[in-house]
Amino acid sequence: MLIDGMTYMHEHTTLDLSEVKNTEDCQLDVFSETVEEYKKLYKKGVKNIIDVTNFGMGRNIPFVEKVTKASGMNIIYATGFYQEDFYPIQVFRETREQLAERMIKDITEGIKGTHITADIIGEIGTSFNKWTETEKKVFEAVVIAHKETNKPITTHTSIGTLGQEQVDFFKGKQVALDRVIIGHVDLTGDADYILKMLRDGVYVAFDTVGKESYMPDRTRAEILKKIQDAGYIERVFLSMDITRKSHLEYKGGIGYSFLLDSFVPLMQSYGITDESIEKMLVKNPIEFMNR
Numbered sequence: 001m002l003i004d005g006m007t008y009m010h011e012h013t014t015l016d017l018s019e020v021k022n023t024e025d026c027q028l029d030v031f032s033e034t035v036e037e038y039k040k041l042y043k044k045g046v047k048n049i050i051d052v053t054n055f056g057m058g059r060n061i062p063f064v065e066k067v068t069k070a071s072g073m074n075i076i077y078a079t080g081f082y083q084e085d086f087y088p089i090q091v092f093r094e095t096r097e098q099l100a101e102r103m104i105k106d107i108t109e110g111i112k113g114t115h116i117t118a119d120i121i122g123e124i125g126t127s128f129n130k131w132t133e134t135e136k137k138v139f140e141a142v143v144i145a146h147k148e149t150n151k152p153i154t155t156h157t158s159i160g161t162l163g164q165e166q167v168d169f170f171k172g173k174q175v176a177l178d179r180v181i182i183g184h185v186d187l188t189g190d191a192d193y194i195l196k197m198l199r200d201g202v203y204v205a206f207d208t209v210g211k212e213s214y215m216p217d218r219t220r221a222e223i224l225k226k227i228q229d230a231g232y233i234e235r236v237f238l239s240m241d242i243t244r245k246s247h248l249e250y251k252g253g254i255g256y257s258f259l260l261d262s263f264v265p266l267m268q269s270y271g272i273t274d275e276s277i278e279k280m281l282v283k284n285p286i287e288f289m290n291r
């Protein structure tokens, strides 16, 4: 069994997008501050973090292992290639079969020469309203790796765009849609759009909770209520996608506990039941990850 207890389904214990994003804030590599927050989160019942950091994102296995040891948090590792702006050069040079081989190696042998293996493929992404040729190649490579290893897939959509196209792609490749999470769907702000994907059979992640500058949390809660009413809450995950130093408490950010301390009460005030909240945070992740 990979996980038990509450799970945040889309996080990055450490990552480095600072060079492309041209800000040092995007170099999230603060060990003791992260450990402190994970410890606090663990005490509140979050026992698992699905860490979707992969090739080209500053993946640092020894760092994450040390965080696990110091905090007690069960961290699940990922493999894959993020999104064109952040691809390492081999993604452009290699064939989809070669890229699949890299992911399969992470899953079956270990990541970057360690014995730590990946249990999920992602986050793999499309650009803003655009799915580049190389991103298509990555998705095709992911299908090969998924079919070979049966590991689940988790995606990135840029500000929520092209989620439906991703669903259609996986459907066309005969990937079982209940093995796929479409990420960042909360950023669409569009309940009908999300419900259409849910009816098609995928899981979706409301994984940017607290990022008010992109989408107000009230909108997230309103949409979740509609999803609950439509009977699809068992296909939804929650997370915060913390990626910057300034998101952490020591820098005055909202920190990892915000979801439990602030967003859960907000959801309750919108009529989302404790049973639904338990599903999104505990039962759905267990069912999805432990298969």
Ligand SMILES: [Zn+2]
Binding pocket: 123, 155, 156, 157, 183, 184
């Ligand atoms: Zn993302």
